[in-house]
Amino acid sequence: MGARATELSQEDLLCMYRKMLEARYFEEKVVEIYAQGLMPGLAHLYIGQEAVAVGVCAALKPEDLITSTHRGHGHCIAKGGDLKPMMAELFGKATGYCRGKGGSMHISAFELGILGANGVVGGGIPIATGAALSAKMRGSGQVVACFFGDGASNQGSFHESLNIAALWKLPVVYVCENNRYGISVSQARHQAIENISVRAQAYGMPGVTVDGNDVEAVYRAAREAVERARQGSGPTLVECKTYRWRGHHEGDPNQGQRYRSREEIQEWKEKCPIKRLRTKLLAKGVSPSKLEEIEATVREAVEQAVEYANNSPFPSIKEAFSDVYAE
Ligand SMILES: Cc1ncc(C[n+]2csc(CCOP(=O)(O)OP(=O)(O)O)c2C)c(N)n1
Numbered sequence: 001m002g003a004r005a006t007e008l009s010q011e012d013l014l015c016m017y018r019k020m021l022e023a024r025y026f027e028e029k030v031v032e033i034y035a036q037g038l039m040p041g042l043a044h045l046y047i048g049q050e051a052v053a054v055g056v057c058a059a060l061k062p063e064d065l066i067t068s069t070h071r072g073h074g075h076c077i078a079k080g081g082d083l084k085p086m087m088a089e090l091f092g093k094a095t096g097y098c099r100g101k102g103g104s105m106h107i108s109a110f111e112l113g114i115l116g117a118n119g120v121v122g123g124g125i126p127i128a129t130g131a132a133l134s135a136k137m138r139g140s141g142q143v144v145a146c147f148f149g150d151g152a153s154n155q156g157s158f159h160e161s162l163n164i165a166a167l168w169k170l171p172v173v174y175v176c177e178n179n180r181y182g183i184s185v186s187q188a189r190h191q192a193i194e195n196i197s198v199r200a201q202a203y204g205m206p207g208v209t210v211d212g213n214d215v216e217a218v219y220r221a222a223r224e225a226v227e228r229a230r231q232g233s234g235p236t237l238v239e240c241k242t243y244r245w246r247g248h249h250e251g252d253p254n255q256g257q258r259y260r261s262r263e264e265i266q267e268w269k270e271k272c273p274i275k276r277l278r279t280k281l282l283a284k285g286v287s288p289s290k291l292e293e294i295e296a297t298v299r300e301a302v303e304q305a306v307e308y309a310n311n312s313p314f315p316s317i318k319e320a321f322s323d324v325y326a327e
Contacts, residue, residue, distance in 0.1 A: 006223075008216060013281060014294065016058055016215050020050040020274050021298040023074040026083055029302050030073070030090065030104075034250040040092050041103040046074035048213075048245040051273035052177050053078035055218025056145050056238075059226045065113040065131050065144045067124035070105045071177075071244070072117030075147050080112045083305035093312035099323050100315045113142075121182075122155030124148060125174070129161040132172035132235075143229045144172045145222070151182025153196050162203040162237065169234035173225040176239045177212065183248045184259040200237035212240025213273040216280075243268035 008016075027045045034043050046053070049071070057066070057078035068075040076086060081097070089096025090104050097109045108116035115131060118124045128146030135142040152158060153176055165172050176196050180187050193199070200207025206228075210221045218240055225236035245265065247254045254260070278291060 008219065010281075010284060010286065012058070013216075013277065013284075014286070014290075016054050016219075017274070017277050017281060017291070018294050018298060019054045019057075019078055020215065020277065021295060022083065022301070023050045023053065023077045024274055025298050025302045026077065026086070026305070027073055029087075029306060031246070031250065033090075033306070039090050039104070041105065042070075043090070043104045043250045044071040044248065045244070045246040045250065046071050048268065048272070049177055049179060049242045050074050051215035051218055051277075052175065052212045052240045052242055053147070055215045055240075056147070056173070056175050056222040058215075058219050059222035060113075060143065060145060063113060063140075064142050064226075065115055065128075065135070067115045067128040067131070067144065067146050068107075068117040069124060069147055069149060069152070069177075070117065070119050070121070071149070072105070072107060072147075076107050076109070076114055076117070079114050081107070081109060081114065083301055084308040085109075087302075087305035087309040088312045091309040091312070092314060093309055094315040094319075095308070095312040099319070101323060115144075122148060122152040122157040125152065125155070125157045125161045128172055128174075129165050129170060132165060132170035132229075133168065135171055136168070141230065142171065143226050145175055145226070146172055147175045147177060149182065150176060150178040150180065150187050150196060151185070151190065152176075153199065154182075154190060159199075159203075162200070162205065162235065165235040166203040166205040169232060171229035171232070172235045173222060173229055174235060174237045175222070176237065177242055178239055179242050179244045181244070181248070181260070184254065186259065195239060197237055197239040205235050205237060207237040207239070209239040209241060212242030213271050213276060215273060215277055242273075243271070245269060 053074040085097045092100040097107050105119045128144045132144045195209045197207035197209045210217045221238050
């Protein structure tokens with residue numbers, strides 16, 4: 001993305017705006033296509049959380065690594081994923097990042113430093129920690145950003161990983177996306193703490209909480225944590241407070257009845273991270289037509305990704321067992 005500077009230029013912010021739109025429009029399309037039954041498996045959408053992935057990945061270099069979650073499309077796009085092989089992967093097609101065998105929840109693209117989305121809650125945390133140990137032992141200078149949710153921060157994998165990463169000063173940034181729910185359980189019903197970042201103290205690393213709907217705030221916190229990791233000073237826990245607009249997965253009927261109110265959803269929609277950046281860009285003197293042009297280009301790119309996915313073949317039955325295990 002070319003950011004990583006202390007101060008973000010207008011060009012950096014426009015780049016972030018484009019990436020956030022890619023994540024949003026890609027998934028708005030997934031809503032439609034999933035409802036038509038064209039996508040096998042489950043789709044957990046990231047709509048509302050885009051500022052986290054984009055703010056964090058803007059602080060990384062292309063050779064840095066990320067691990068993702070079951071809600072991983074935004075992470076993949078922010079780290080440089082191309083919409084066409086991503087959409088093809090969601091359709092189960094041979095032209096997808098994992099040749100159609102990963103689907104929405106298991107996209108990986110090692111060439112982009114994407115070590116994989118993961119259906120196991122908290123499963124990416126030890127993977128990121130191991131990758132950070134590897135980077136340290138190889139002296140590669142790489143940093144690993146590890147995305148996970150508030151629910152995942154209750155898993156043993158979280159506590160064991162943070163403990164060892166702090167002890168060994170591993171180059172990893174733990175990014176907790178506190179979107180307030182683990183499926184239908186609110187944070188207040190699964191944790192006695194308000195800020196998950198306080199857990200960092202127990203392991204001897206810095207912990208910060210930021211507004212996860214403010215891409216610049218996320219970027220600033222991530223940048224500091226990435227620099228700290230790169231200098232050999234060890235991990236940081238960055239908690240980003242945000243919200244998911246859709247149900248837990250597509251097909252979860254909850255849009256304001258069972259576990260959260262319509263008013264709550266509406267309140268968070270008003271804090272839309274994309275609208276917020278748009279307002280900021282306009283205030284900085286960017287013309288509305290420039291933003292409209294970006295919006296139209298991204299919409300077109302999403303349409304092309306769907307066409308590409310639709311026209312791609314399914315993998316051959318003969319390849320059922322290839323690319324499943326590392327060779
Ligand atoms: C080890 C494990 N336990 C339980 C589940 C079932 N499960 C899927 S998503 C989820 C909630 C995850 O919540 P959080 O980590 O906050 O992520 P979010 O869905 O909010 O992004 C659970 C319990 C699972 N996939 N893996």
